[in-house]
Amino acid sequence: YVPDGAKQRGLNGVNIVLLGPPGAGKGTQGVVLSKSYQIPHISTGDILREAVKSGTPLGKKAKMFMDSGELVPDEVVVGIVVDSLGRDDTKKGYILDGFPRTLKQAEELDAALKRIVSGIDMALYFEIPEDIAIERLTGRRVCKKCGANFHVKNIPPKKEGICDKCGAELFQRPDDKLETVKNRLKVYELQTRPLIEYYTKKGILKKVSGALDVKDLFKELCQIFSDTKLA
Ligand code: AP5
Numbered sequence: 458y459v460p461d462g463a464k465q466r467g468l469n470g471v472n473i474v475l476l477g478p479p480g481a482g483k484g485t486q487g488v489v490l491s492k493s494y495q496i497p498h499i500s501t502g503d504i505l506r507e508a509v510k511s512g513t514p515l516g517k518k519a520k521m522f523m524d525s526g527e528l529v530p531d532e533v534v535v536g537i538v539v540d541s542l543g544r545d546d547t548k549k550g551y552i553l554d555g556f557p558r559t560l561k562q563a564e565e566l567d568a569a570l571k572r573i574v575s576g577i578d579m580a581l582y583f584e585i586p587e588d589i590a591i592e593r594l595t596g597r598r599v600c601k602k603c604g605a606n607f608h609v610k611n612i613p614p615k616k617e618g619i620c621d622k623c624g625a626e627l628f629q630r631p632d633d634k635l636e637t638v639k640n641r642l643k644v645y646e647l648q649t650r651p652l653i654e655y656y657t658k659k660g661i662l663k664k665v666s667g668a669l670d671v672k673d674l675f676k677e678l679c680q681i682f683s684d685t686k687l688a
Contacts, residue, residue: 468494468688471550472575474557476652477583479641480590481667482674485606486583487554489675494688499541500554501534524631526640528558528648535565542569553577558649563656578687580656581678583667587642590667594638598627 473490475483484500491498505523508516515533522529538556541547557563570576596609598618602625607614614621632641656662663681665674682688 468496468550468682470548470575471496471578471682471687472570473550473552474577474580474656475552475554475583476580476649476656476662477667478585478587478590478645478649479638480594481583481585482671483554483583483667485671486674486678487552489671490552490678493675493679494550494682496550496552497544497546498552498554499538499547499556501537501556501558502554504537504541505529505534524637526632526637526644528644531559531561531565534558535562535569538562538566539569557652560651560655563652577656577659577661579681579685580652580659580662581681582653582656582662582664584664585667590642591635591638594633594641595635597633598629601626601628 468490475487477483484502487498487500490496505516505519509520509523510516515537518533519529528534534556538553542551553566557566567576593608593611596611598607598609598614599605600607600620600623603620603623605620605622606612607620607627614627618627619625620627631637653662663685665677665681667674669677679688
């Protein structure tokens with residue numbers, strides 16, 4: 458579902474930040490929005506996980522922080538994002554997922570964007586009750602090979618521990634263990650929540666409910682783009 462005309466108009470040149478606690482559905486909507494509106498989805502979590510998997514120097518630096526649910530240092534993450542925003546495909550707009558996550562990252566992002574003359578147009582804040590986020594994250598299982606997502610209760614695979622799509626083994630992200638999820642939520646409260654005020658003051662924050670189901674939330678986001686004439 459994309460509202461009439463929105464697909465043709467797209468989100469041309471629109472820069473969006475997805476904000477909200479772990480498990481609020483930012484990554485899921487980021488992928489759907491990116492496909493529907495054809496602008497890149499830049500997820501710092503995905504970039505870091507890929508670096509850990511390939512054992513690059515970046516991955517080695519990031520792993521310890523990620524596994525314990527702490528944030529990777531600002532200077533490491535800001536560099537990754539600024540590099541990504543220099544790519545040609547970001548000229549038609551982009552969706553930043555999981556970044557910025559601290560006030561320092563937000564300020565450095567604004568400074569970098571000033572240099573390339575295009576700012577953030579909208580920050581979408583996904584609000585979700587903590588118990589739902591915990592249930593989603595601790596039950597999540599991911600395919601080792603194709604990355605498909607399952608959930609032990611909500612989206613169980615046909616055969617336990619095995620991916621329906623490619624037959625490979627499913628695993629639990631190290632940071633999806635209950636204790637680490639609790640720490641991620643604590644880190645979010647302390648370091649990321651202040652960004653809600655930061656973007657509210659700029660007049661570009663829109664709040665949505667991350668607890669809605671995937672389709673309803675996507676519809677709501679499309680409606681917001683259309684109401685604000687972004688798409
Ligand atoms: P990152 O990968 O960004 O993780 P996160 O934001 O903590 O959490 P998720 O990605 O799990 O949550 P999400 O809101 O994207 O939800 P999702 O759609 O995946 O970061 C991981 C780590 O990397 C950080 O802890 C940190 O160490 C490091 N890092 C990343 N960025 C950084 C930065 N800028 N600075 C410093 N460090 C950084 O969905 C979650 C689950 O819920 C899935 O199973 C999904 O299928 C399910 N789900 C989604 N939507 C719905 C729905 N509507 N209904 C039912 N289920 C749903």
